Amino acid sequence: MASDTADPTTGRHRIVVVGAGFGGLEAVHRLAGAPVAITLVDRRNHHLFQPLLYQVATASLATSEIAWPTRHVLARRDDVTTLLATVTGIDTAARRVLLDDGATLPYDTLILATGARHAYFGHDEWEPFAPGLKTLEDATTIRRRILLAFERAERETDPRRQAALLTFVIVGAGPTGVELAGTIAELARDTLPSDFRRIDTRKARVVLVEAGPRVLAGYAEDLSAYAQRSLEGLGVEVELGRPVSACSADGVVYGDRTLEAKTILWAAGVRASPAAEWLGVPADRAGRLIVEPDLAVPGHPEIFAVGDTVAIAGPEGKPVPGIAPAAKQEGHYVAGVIRARLAGAAPPGPFHYRHAGSLAQIGKKLAVIDFGRIKLRGALAWWIWGIAHIYFLIGVRTRLSVALNWLWIHVRNQRSARLITQGRDDED
Amino acid sequence: MASDTADPTTGRHRIVVVGAGFGGLEAVHRLAGAPVAITLVDRRNHHLFQPLLYQVATASLATSEIAWPTRHVLARRDDVTTLLATVTGIDTAARRVLLDDGATLPYDTLILATGARHAYFGHDEWEPFAPGLKTLEDATTIRRRILLAFERAERETDPRRQAALLTFVIVGAGPTGVELAGTIAELARDTLPSDFRRIDTRKARVVLVEAGPRVLAGYAEDLSAYAQRSLEGLGVEVELGRPVSACSADGVVYGDRTLEAKTILWAAGVRASPAAEWLGVPADRAGRLIVEPDLAVPGHPEIFAVGDTVAIAGPEGKPVPGIAPAAKQEGHYVAGVIRARLAGAAPPGPFHYRHAGSLAQIGKKLAVIDFGRIKLRGALAWWIWGIAHIYFLIGVRTRLSVALNWLWIHVRNQRSARLITQGRDDED
Known part of the structure; x- marks a missing residue:
């Protein structure tokens, strides 16, 4: 490796990942064992399982059932340092990420997985x-x-x-x-x-x-x-x-x-994170970064972007959807590109999104699943939806706890988290 | 019953209970079946199991494991109306409770179970x-x-x-x-x-x-x-x-x-609720109402007070402690006084507090229990502490969920609710 792509003291290639959502965390997981030193930065202390967020909003689940401390998820990864910090910009010339407290994080490779917020179409x-x-x-x-x-x-x-x-x-x-x-x-x-x-x-x-x-x-x-x-x-x-x-x-x-x-x-509606503004590179109307076929930022082969903050075309020219499996595939892919570069191997071909299917729950024993050729609805779809979501949660305790809550909802119509607690809005 | 102690339309004796903590809720429970119409008012929508609140503060339990919607706890009690409202005062002459939105609640009997807040000794x-x-x-x-x-x-x-x-x-x-x-x-x-x-x-x-x-x-x-x-x-x-x-x-x-x-x-330190100020009656230094031996407010036999907002002497002249069992005994007792009055029966004797014991957990397999004659410490005390607290939770789901979390803490040292969420204080 060239000396400018490694930490001068440890000799390890420094990767900074911004965002601990599905895309960023998957990239970190897939870099396990690579000769790198990773710093994962997020302004929240937890990884959030967004597909079930509406169940917290409707009193069905507790917050701690769909969120886990990021640093605990990565406790066994000695090569990963997790920081709770807000990124305020990127100095691409000096290859540094700027943090809210004035500190900077040097990187050799940067992965932006900064997601999106909801948006109001200009209102x-x-x-x-x-x-x-x-x-x-x-x-x-x-x-x-x-x-x-x-x-x-x-x-x-x-x-x-x-x-x-x-x-x-x-x-x-x-x-x-x-x-x-x-x-x-x-x-x-x-x-x-x-x-x-x-x-x-x-x-x-x-x-x-x-x-x-x-x-x-x-x-x-x-x-x-x-x-x-x-x-x-x-x-x-x-x-x-x-x-x-x-x-x-x-x-x-x-x-x-x-x-x-x-x-x-x-x-x-959604609006992407300000990653394009940090970099001063083109974005689409929703603020999503336009990236190269290998998910690198144009003009910056050392910077990748994944997940909801990226605009990229998928099969049949349709845009890759802003869903968890897409972000995970992108994180996985980028980890592979970086591993190939570090090993001096040929880069993998361009990123190809594979759509595994779309699932949505409507109510008790009411769900739809669109696997493309196979389409399911009703009770069977609902069971697959439930099992799939419990499978993708992190940890045995969470799975048992969510299953217990869903059992209570379905057998007794009780929702466990009907709590009014004071929030940010002071409407009363 | 005299006509001034009943609702003119339904003929039922109207009881307003302010506060859905241990004392207020126990009074409501013990009035089941009495010829009364109860309105339970609290400024929170939930009954809180305060003895385990420190476990939420230390990331061991989720909020929904120690709090239940008050109106759901009383769903089967058709004689009870639950209102989410803040009491701003009491018009003792007109026998009305004043609410924050300007509405008033007429009562024939009033039970004040308004608790206490922490206090800083004048600082x-x-x-x-x-x-x-x-x-x-x-x-x-x-x-x-x-x-x-x-x-x-x-x-x-x-x-x-x-x-x-x-x-x-x-x-x-x-x-x-x-x-x-x-x-x-x-x-x-x-x-x-x-x-x-x-x-x-x-x-x-x-x-x-x-x-x-x-x-x-x-x-x-x-x-x-x-x-x-x-x-x-x-x-x-x-x-x-x-x-x-x-x-x-x-x-x-x-x-x-x-x-x-x-x-x-x-x-x-604690400071009692402003109940004494609402009534314009004497209170002790911590703001607790001084009550009669039957827990009625002096000069107001139609107003009772229970729990942490009351100062009353217990066995050996020591004050009754501000703990859940004491509040529950007081709520139970007051329900009995009201039932006797409505039945035209002789009133029960003065309130007597029976101290069942004191329990505190220090850590894993470390607890102390003081039953008076019997004193326990260590692992046995810890097991009794845990079983007693699970027993006193509301509902099977909550008990299973808390047991599951405690198992994980004890076997894997994992605490389930390590979430930093934005709160009322904007310290950063």
Whole structure:
């Protein structure tokens, strides 16, 4: 190795990974045993299993069941140092990552796995009224708003205000929107009714608003239709082809309709991390880095980017979706490129995304799975969905704990985490 | 019944219970089947199992394992309406409880079970630097501070600041202080070491500071001595006879010593709820209501008070301690007085507190139990402590889940809830 691609004291090639999500963590896992010294930086202390985040937001799971301290996940990896820090920029000339406290991290190779946040299509002013779902705090904020709405409705004497408190609008009918809508409907129908005296929680309205022509647009059309029928069977009102034009403390305007609603949840758009700004390189409209076929940043072969912060075309020219398996495949691939370089071997061919399938849960024994050729729906799909998600959790304790909670939801309609705790928003 | 002691429409005697802690909830439970209409008001939506709150603060348990939605606990009680609301005062002349939104709740009988907060002996300015432990938010705030201190120490290059980050001071050596100190010591010694690269978490200092002459002052002297030896065996520095005279962002002053410490936890004093102020009646120095032998408020036979907001003498003239069994006995007793009145029967004799015993956990297989004549210590006491606490949790799911977490702590030294989430304090 050239001397400028290794630590002058240890002689080891220094890799800095920014972001401990699915992509960053997979890259670290796949670099095990390589002659490298890795520093993994994240501004959170935990790896988050985002596919089940909506279950925290709907009081079904506890935060500690879908999040694990990153440094504990990597406890046995002596070659990895984990740092809780916020990255503020990158000095590509000096090959250093800049941290919030003024410290810098030198790198020989950099992997950016910095993800995405939800976005409001240029209407950031909607955020206070329509929180999105990307972090644990987002989930407990949404949980708090949903549960508080029922509590306030129980105290409210004015029928119109009571109706607005019992109206829940979810904007965006992708997997997160569908899962939120279905679970809130089940919460209102099955979990809560016997706990309230003055209101009938079964009369709560759950409205799923989508600008496009169908729910789960990424799935086969018959699965979209099944998902819509299933949601409607749970009492969800599905409003298609109606883009949202206003969100406020009073409600939402979509298409030509105005709906008074005290709870609006945002599941409609994402915006990538500022990685492209840090580097001063081109990005697409959502802020995603445009990368080379080997996931390197143009002009910077020593910098790779993976996961939701990257725009890259997949099979049939369609963009690689922003889902966990895609981020993991990218992290795996980049680790291979780096290993080949360090070994002086020929680089692997360009990155190819293999779509294993799409899964979404709608409700109890209601799920859809699109494996491409094979399409499943209903109870069988739901069992596969549940087993797959428990399989991908980290650790035996978490798996047992989540299985126990799901058993209770399904047998007794009880949700374990119906706690209102004070959050970032001081709405009351 | 006289017409002024019943709802004019339903004819039922109206009871308002303020506070869904151990005392208030027990009174509601013991009034089941009585000819009454109960409204239970609490400013939180959950009943909290405070004896295990320190385990949330030390990342051992999730919030949802020690808290349950109050209205769900009472789902089958059609005679009980649960309201999430903050009480702002009491109009004793009109017999109405005043709520934060301007609404009022009429009562024929009122039970005040409003508890206590931690207190700083006239030094409220210490609170930002030395949080106490009474609510779920307190627990996640303390958890965040403890875990952040280790994270910052890993990043810190200045040895003196690093030492201050790795110094944890607990003020007050009652059961909560002892349990916090022992658990933080085990966290640093057993759970964290393999996860950090730059610091040795086993070198963290845990200092338990107490103004009085011994730890666990309410226990027999030989159990206090055993608890102190056990703590010292875990590496805790026990500083007795040293009242704290200053707390700041830099550290703490106790006796003639100054200690640089970035984490100070307060387990030293309590102050009762403002119930005495609401009523304009006498209170003791800690703000506790002075009540009649039947727990009625002087001059107000229709108002009872139970739990930590009450000062009453127990056996041998010693004050009834501020623990869950005492609050439950008081709630049970008051329900009996009300039932006798409604039935036109003779009132029961004055309240008598029966002390069943004191239990405190110090660490793995280290606990003390003072049953009066029988005193236990060590592994046997620890097993009894664990079984008793699991028994008193609510619901099978919670019991299984807590048992699972404890198993993991004891077999694998893993603590399930090592999550840093953003809290009320914006210290960074």
